[in-house]
Amino acid sequence: MAEHEYSDGDDASRGALADVREWLSRTAKVLSGSAVPVSNYDPSRHGDVVSFDGLDGYDEVDRYWLNAPFAFASINHDPEANEHRYHVVEPSLDEFERDLLDRLFDDVRDPLIYRADVDEDPEDALTEELRARIEEYGVLVEPETFYRLYYYLYRSFQGYGRIDPLMHDPHIEDLSCDGANLPIFAYHDDYTDIETNVSFADGELSDFVVQLAQRSGRHISVSDPVVSTTLPDGSRIELALGEEVTPRGSAFTIRKYADEPFTPIDLLNYGTFSLEMLAFLWLAIESNKSLIFAGGTAAGKTTSMNAVSMFVPPRSKVLTIEDTRELSLYHDNWLSSVTRERLDDSDITMYDLLRSALRHRPEYIIVGEVRGEEAITLFQAMNTGHTTFSTMHADSVQTVINRLENEPINVPRPMVQSLDVLCVQVLGRSGDERVRRAKTIAEIEGIDQRTGELDYSNSYAWDSVDDSFRSSSSDLLDEIRQERGWTQSELRRELADRQRFLRFLQQKGISDYRRFTAMVNKYYADSDVVIEQIDAADVDVPS
Incomplete structure (x- = not known):
């Protein structure tokens, strides 16, 4: 009768019995002593800590590790909606492991905080604390369970949750x-x-x-x-x-911040600039011409400015000013400065940093973005012989000029004409692919005496129809030629040599910013020797 009554009993009775069985199971694990793995994780010996059988109704089109061997990405395509979905796959935990993890969060955090000042590897510290706590609990865990717990603890304490x-x-x-x-x-x-x-x-x-x-x-x-x-x-x-x-x-x-900053070779590989455009910008930077990179959000203007800044001659004093740190130069004589915002009156603005920068006697001043009163000081620096680079949010040359001359920037037109080169970038489309392209490279020519407007000419322009770049005559190159005392043929040869140098690096796969900067410095030291080496190399480069 009791058995019959139980079989027809209510859900609460069955739930209570299940809780008792679970408690007995956990107690058995504790009483059996602890078993903590002492070796590093090895999938061939310890078993997988993560698995995934795919999403129902989706076709998996890509899979790659994010944090091997704990987490990977599965890219899936929904054929009905014709869209992709990004699925993060991490170790799955059973109820016992989740309960154990909840307790470990509190018990491991405090010891790790006390060890924060000790010069030791965070992974080793976490492994030691995790092993100590499990031994203290007397819990029997399999090696794969240990490493699942380790992953989630490390993700929370050292990662981004x-x-x-x-x-x-x-x-x-x-x-x-x-x-x-x-x-x-x-x-x-x-x-x-x-x-x-x-x-x-x-x-x-x-x-x-x-x-x-x-x-x-x-x-x-x-x-x-x-x-x-x-x-x-x-x-x-x-x-x-x-x-x-x-x-x-x-x-x-x-x-996200790129671990390795883009170089001009990366811009060339992605098609953002042509070989001819990069040679033009290189010569302009070496000749102390000031540049502004303009574009919309995510157009790549800061990335491009950072990349072409690697053309700055070695040992030249460079000073960067930013409100959020983005620029990364592999340059020996580089002073980086960042604004400071506080709740009191001790803010340090870009305007403050720019005024201070002029006292450091820099040869190149790079400002992350101009948007207010610091623009006037930036253009004053241009007028006093400092070479400056900066970025702006604008989608055309005329929009840049309008923003500079009107509220809230208000740079007087005679000062704007001290800008030499204006590069406008876009995030556009080439076929079915979204691409970043230098839409226009324009040269500021000065104020038209008849109309009083600021004149400019487009030296290079992107044709979105066939994804190509077209060039026009350049007054700036002629100005550089005269400043350097070159003949027209010497100017053409210099531009051709720089194009051949960049193509050589591209075909050799030299896109690491350290190696790229070292090669540029070699070119500055003795360009003739470098070009001779390119001539001797068995590499297909344009003549």
Whole structure:
């Protein structure tokens, strides 16, 4: 009768019995002693810590590691909707492992904080603390369980939590979280804007935004809910807390920082510039001509400015000014400065840094972006013989001129004419592919005496129909020729030599910024010897 009553009993009775069995199972594990792996993880011996059988209704088109051997990306295509989805695959945990992980978070965090000042590898420290806590618990764990726990602890303490796998993906340029319980979108090199399976709950998202601000050394609160700053790895972040300015809740956007800065060879490989355009910019930079790179968001203007700055002659004094750290030069005589924002009156603005920069007697001043009163000081620096590079948000040459001459920048027209070269970049399309291209390279010619307007001419222009670049005559090159005392044939030979040099590096695959800068320095030291070496090499270069 008791057995019959139990079989027809209510759900609560069965649930209580299941809880007892689970408790007995866990107790048996504890009483059996601890078994903690002492060797590094080896999939052939320990078993996989992550697996994935695919998404129902999707065709997997790509799969690659993000943080081997713990996390990988699975790119899937929905044939009905004709769209891709980015699926992050991480180790799965059973209920016992989740409970153990929850306890470990609290018990491991404090010892790690105390060890933070000790000069030791963070991975070794975490491994030691994790092993010590499991031995202290007396829990029996399999090696793959140990490494699953290790992954999630390391992801939280040293990584970026839920988005850590995405931050490991070199193909992702930026991440966008628009609110709680919404999928994070990524901009992928191959699949452009793509939805991921990563999201945050409401309270969890706000905590994460606060954590990002703290890791960047900034404060964010309901009274000060918007912060623009830089992560320790150099990535730019825009944070919004709560619903003060973003009604859907906290949000963030991360523009990832490239571990290796782009070089002119990278710009050449991606088709952003032609060989002829890069040789032109190189000669202009060496001849102390001032440049502005303009374009819309994500057009690549800062990347291009950073890349062509590698043409700066060695030992020239370079000073960079930014509000968020993005520029990275492999240059010996380089002074980097960044603005400081505080809640009190001790802010240090770009205007302050630019005024201070002039006292350092730099030969080249590179300003991350001009948008206000610092522009007048920048153009004053141009007028006093300092070579300056900067970026602006604008989609055409005329828009750049209009922005410079009107509120809130208000640079007088006679000062604007001290600018030599203006490069406008776009994020456009070539066939089915989104591409970054130098739409126009223009030369500022001065003020027209009849109309009073600022004159300019386009030296190079991008034709989107056949994805090619077209060139026109250049007054700036003629000006450089006269300054250098060259004949017309000497100018042509110099441009041709630089094109051959860049093509040589491209065909040799020299795109690492250290090797590229070293080769440019060799060219500056003795260009004739370098060209002779190119002639002797069995490499197909244009004559």
